[in-house]
Amino acid sequence: MPATEFAVAPAPLWRLLWLWLPLLGVAVLLVTTHLQEQRTPMDMAITLPFLLVLGGVLSWAFLRRRITLEHGELRVTSTFYRRRTAVSSMLLEQARIVDLAEHSQFKPGMKINGFGMPGFQSGHYRMGKHKAFCLVTDPSRVLYLPLRDDRVLLLSPEHPRALLDALNAQAAR
Incomplete structure (x- = not known):
């Protein structure tokens, strides 16, 4: 594919x-x-x-941001950081599209190793007891993707539903 x-x-x-x-x-x-x-x-x-x-x-x-789905792997490039995650390691049944203003439990917390400013988070953050890799450019529409290793991906694709549907289709294969 x-x-x-x-x-x-x-x-x-x-x-x-x-x-x-x-x-x-x-x-x-x-x-x-x-x-x-x-x-x-x-x-x-x-x-x-x-x-x-x-x-x-x-x-x-x-300005360096990219989300790519290829060969069963989600590749996220954000500022100085990259993250490759196998679709099989995602808990897609728990994935959600959230507005961080309404659902503060999904907000990135303490920055571990990241690049951030108000309304923009990139890199590695703490989110409660979870570690999160973030590419958040629009806090009003964030795709929350929990992983099997107790980590989380927080992404801001322009069309979060399309990415979630593509991940589900990839997982179904």
Whole structure:
């Protein structure tokens, strides 16, 4: 069976302000201290390009999202993280499409190793007693997929029902 790619729900680009505003604040602070002669020109020559590269890499990571179903395996790419999960390891009868505002028990909790900002979570999180791998770009429509090893996948495909139906069809084979 060929690979099937599922579009990820779009995350508003204005969320990048959570990234760029602090970087801009550091740049302004650096220029201000340079003008007060507390910094050398070398400090600016190293730090400002570093801030631009850092902002560029983190912006690229924010936009790097993919959900693919291929050969009985769900492949999720999100920012700096990847997760491959066999469809056979999913408890599809317990899968649900949820709005995280209404069902707070499904919200990602403490970040273990992830990339996050308000309304966007990517990577590894704690969710109560479970470990969760998240790609949440739209908290109003999240596909909750429990796994047999007591872990959870939280995904925001643009059409969660289509992904769940494809997973069920794959499991039926």
